[in-house]
Amino acid sequence: MPSKATISDIRFHCLERNLPLKERTKLKAFLIGLFKAEKTALDSLDYVFCSDNYLLKINKEFLHHDFYTDIISFNLSERRQGVVGEVYISIDRVVENANGLNISIKQELHRVIFHGALHLCGYKDKSKADISIMRKMEDKYLSGYFRKVPRGTTQK
16 A cells, blocks of 8 residues: 655644754655655654653553653554554653763654654564664664765765
């Protein structure tokens, strides 16, 4: 089933603080390509960037988990249609994780964005084996997104 999603079908919403996310059109196009590469039809995708407390409330209400997390993904699709997804990301967790891993907030933010998309493509992260595969896929898409293009050439 081919994806019907276009750039305008992917939306970013920031609820409680400024979102350090630039090049949004490039990112939306890359996400569409990720779903195509994963052979997963995409109809629409909403990313909601929020605080720890906001995401904790969702975690308790919908998943019955009483702990902070960096991301929660919901696939709201009916069986025979492309993915209709909602991904909630705690900016507080992203910043804390980036600081703890000694990486940039930009890199960690994009890792979590791709992580959510990969969940919607069917990847899991509950077992050690699943986590290993998820990390490998995150790294693949991170390196693809941040690939350096030599001066004087164009990206394909």
